[in-house]
Amino acid sequence: MSGDTTDWPDGAENIGSLFRLPSPVEELMDSRLEARGVRLLLKRDDLINPDISGNKWRKLKYNIQAARRRGYKQLLTFGGAYSNHIRATAAAGFFFGLQTVGIIRGEKHLPLNPVLAYAVEHGMLLDYMDRQTYRRKNESEVIESLRERFGDFYLIPEGGSNELALQGCAEIPNEITQDFDFICCPCGTGGTLAGIAAGLRGKQEAIGFAVLKGADWLNNDVLHLQEGAYGGPQGRWRINLDYHFGGYAKTKPELWLFIKDFEERHGLCLDWLYVGKMMYGIFDLVERRIFEPGTTIVAVITGPI
Numbered sequence: 001m002s003g004d005t006t007d008w009p010d011g012a013e014n015i016g017s018l019f020r021l022p023s024p025v026e027e028l029m030d031s032r033l034e035a036r037g038v039r040l041l042l043k044r045d046d047l048i049n050p051d052i053s054g055n056k057w058r059k060l061k062y063n064i065q066a067a068r069r070r071g072y073k074q075l076l077t078f079g080g081a082y083s084n085h086i087r088a089t090a091a092a093g094f095f096f097g098l099q100t101v102g103i104i105r106g107e108k109h110l111p112l113n114p115v116l117a118y119a120v121e122h123g124m125l126l127d128y129m130d131r132q133t134y135r136r137k138n139e140s141e142v143i144e145s146l147r148e149r150f151g152d153f154y155l156i157p158e159g160g161s162n163e164l165a166l167q168g169c170a171e172i173p174n175e176i177t178q179d180f181d182f183i184c185c186p187c188g189t190g191g192t193l194a195g196i197a198a199g200l201r202g203k204q205e206a207i208g209f210a211v212l213k214g215a216d217w218l219n220n221d222v223l224h225l226q227e228g229a230y231g232g233p234q235g236r237w238r239i240n241l242d243y244h245f246g247g248y249a250k251t252k253p254e255l256w257l258f259i260k261d262f263e264e265r266h267g268l269c270l271d272w273l274y275v276g277k278m279m280y281g282i283f284d285l286v287e288r289r290i291f292e293p294g295t296t297i298v299a300v301i302t303g304p305i
């Protein structure tokens with residue numbers, strides 16, 4: 001394991017070499033960027049670990065540490081049937097010796113999809129919650145009934161975005177030794193953006209690309225997450241709502257073409273749920289001269305997996 005190990009969750013020693021931190025920073029050479037005088041650096045959080053996508057690890061790290069320090073034996077969290085967060089939590093529990101419970105929205109479908117099959121293989125206990133109850137999952141009554149069923153647990157919210165998650169994400173900009181003006185990430189719940197913004201220095205600004213349609217509520221959510229974690233707004237940030245391609249897990253032919261072309265040019269396959277949408281947005285904004293010549297942008301490659 002590289003980097004400072006003192007703030008790692010106990011147990012990390014055992015699996016150390018599996019985590020690649022700080023994650024690499026690579027400049028992307030592309031004639032379309034050169035034509036506009038813009039530099040693009042990729043922060044390769046997708047290379048941190050083969051089982052836990054970059055930003056999910058950033059968000060889980062301090063939560064696992066807290067759970068272990070407070071003596072919890074199990075983690076419980078929520079997610080949809082295709083949730084990267086469910087998969088990552090199962091893997092993290094497996095690595096760090098914590099039992100995991102995944103409460104999945106909706107009904108059970110057999111055979112299990114690859115995400116849920118992976119979770120079960122890594123020791124996660126799955127349980128299903130009807131959509132009506134799922135909407136009330138943060139209410140104490142629902143949490144209490146889960147405690148009665150599963151025993152005591154350390155609770156991680158849906159998507160993993162809580163105060164400790166922000167702390168983990170705030171480390172992303174701190175790992176980048178080169179100067180930059182903007183740092184971009186895809187936005188689901190906004191936790192990653194909220195944390196990244198909190199780690200910025202000087203005039204640096206974070207731009208989140210929403211993958212959900214009409215997600216203007218994200219502005220409030222990011223603010224609330226920062227208030228919860230730091231007592232007030234942190235850093236400069238904004239959210240671009242223009243590149244959702246129809247909404248979560250929706251796509252359009254131009255996105256596929258962009259991803260395919262990007263892979264041919266750079267040998268890097270972008271995931272179409274999150275990173276592909278952000279990268280399309282960055283290239284489109286560059287093309288439209290939104291960034292001045294001489295600008296350096298960092299794109300955080302938060303996944304896949």
Ligand SMILES: *Cc1c(COP(=O)(O)O)cnc(C)c1O
Nearest residue numbers: 187188189190191192274302303
């Ligand atoms: C979950 C996920 C995101 C969304 O992160 P939020 O903190 O919820 O905004 C972005 N990229 C990838 C690859 C993800 O798996």
